[in-house]
Amino acid sequence: MRLLLVEDEAELARLVRVNLTREGFAVDVAPTLEEARSATATARYDVILLDLSMPDGDGLDLLASWRRGGDTTPVIAVTARDAIDERVQGLNVGADDYLGKPYAQSELVARIRALLRRPNGALGMRLKAGNLEYDASSSAVSVGGDSLPLPRRELTLLELLMRRVGQVVTRQTIENGLYGFDDDVDSNAMEASVSRLRKRLVSAGATVNIHTVRGVGYMLTADKPAALAR
């Protein structure tokens, strides 16, 4: 997974690069728009993190020129400026996501992974939460090293949750992932799937917890005492 980080603050770029490298990404840094332009001309990136306010211009212009040239690389627009109007503008020009500074590294990683999932390429990534592990390439789940076989629907559900550990996955996203767009989804069916997955994880001794955020979705977190109350 190769990422391009377009960021003029050298120290911030260094820190983000270190963090992302630790998550298993290869990161190139472009401190100016000019270098970002030449980097995209010579290499192919899976995701580009684009700071909109660069010393040599507006990142949105570069984004627009990529999109005009037919480059569909997913782009996360990053800015320290006010989101009030730039967000709309950025998403119109073709940014796939938007992140305001300061952002948490976990948030950044989650968003990158969410974008990577869109084109269904083999991601070859191991996702971890507590003692729970999910290998995206083989779709294998293990708890504390012991394999935990799961039915297809619960496996897909777990993958969705594991891709955004600590973040809420909306019911809409789960519906789309589990049932496809055409099926008429009974909301009780989703609740039942989640409940079955919970039971299996608890009985396998996984140190994770699936929280229900009523009306919105579900969230998987690590290292919480087993949520018998929930």
Place this chain on the structure above:
Amino acid sequence: MSAPLAGLSVRRRLLRNFSLLFVGTIVVLSLFYLWASWNNRDAEADDELEEIASIVVAKAERGPDGRVRLHYGPKRQELLADVKGLQVFVYDPVNKEVLIEQPVGMRKGLPLSPEIAWKFAFLVVDRDSEPERPRLQLLLATLDSPAGPLQVAVGRDEPHDTLQPRWVAYTVMREVLPVIGPILLLAIGIALYTLTKALAPVAKAAEEANRITVDTMGKRLDTAVPAEIRPLVAAFNRALDRLDAGFAEQRRFTANAAHELRTPLALLRARLDGMGDADAAESFRPDLQRMTRLIEQLLAVSRLDSHMPMAKGDVDLVDIAGDVVARMAPLAVAEDKQVSLTAPDHPVRLYGNADALSAAVRNLVENALRFTPAGSTVEVVVADGPHLAVHDAGPGIPAEDRPHLFERFWRGRNRQGGAGLGLAIVAEVIALHGGRIAVDKSPMGGALFDVTFGAPPAAAE
């Protein structure tokens, strides 16, 4: 004009001054006319006597018996009866006959004798016998009538010893008004017409000025106004220039401040996230979060104060609330609390700015999460209206604190954390969207923040 009149309408002032001129002119002219008439009163009185005399003999006729009959009918008699103290004597010199003597015996004491062939003469006779009465004014004449020459004496009490109100009124109405009135009315008409035409651009400029808001910057008043008003309009436009420049400066400052403040925060955050020593990192995190929150709030206040233009569009309140709940859920779970959303299956549409509304809802939820105890839930409820409510299970808000709750930097007792800006921002953002926020006690035991927006405009702006 003196200060008390400063607020008076120019039109009314003009009308008032013209009215004064009108009355003044009439008074002066009337006085002049009256003075002239007064000086001339004898001549006028003589004219009147002459007229009476000619009326008396106008229809005289000599009958077949040679005698003269005067034939003046009841109408003429009535006319003559109106003249104060009238005395009439008519003598036919041919028949040597007195035709009228009214009152009878008037000749006594008067220089009258049928034998005299009267000349045309005016006399003034003092009435020695009756000193109370005015002097007698007398016409003696031989007039030609259809019946031949008749000798006539007409007398009356000398008029105009004093000014008679009726005579004054008559004179003014008859002699002064018809000449002066139309001219003055015409002058007032022209003045008011001119003034109204001249003031029309002023009314238009006022209307334009009324439409100028912080969202229509760069708009200026039309300077196509009368030369007298133009300096005012130009000065107003220059004042707008200065205000615009001030706003633009503040907006620039806010934008730059946002960038400059967030960049080191981003750095700090990235450093913290990448720290190997998780415990040490965690100890910094609350401070960083508090700093971030404060800076965001200060920037939001600054943005609101500089009336930063907001891109508004069709937004879905269910979507916004759902997004906020999803973002807040991890923080809630970390504190062993919950957030939930109750919303209809269909979108709840609103015309507004998604980010500003999102920040407002987020502030309400953050606030509720701060006060709701561990193990409890913060409930966000969206309903048609558009309507949004945030319930918590905290201590609630005492009634005496409620009026101050939305003031900037107001912090109630027992408040930890916030700078007292969050709810002020919420209230301002909601007001900018034509909504109202109210505080109440939630059925869940804590506080209820209740937001009602105006009905969604079908196709706004």
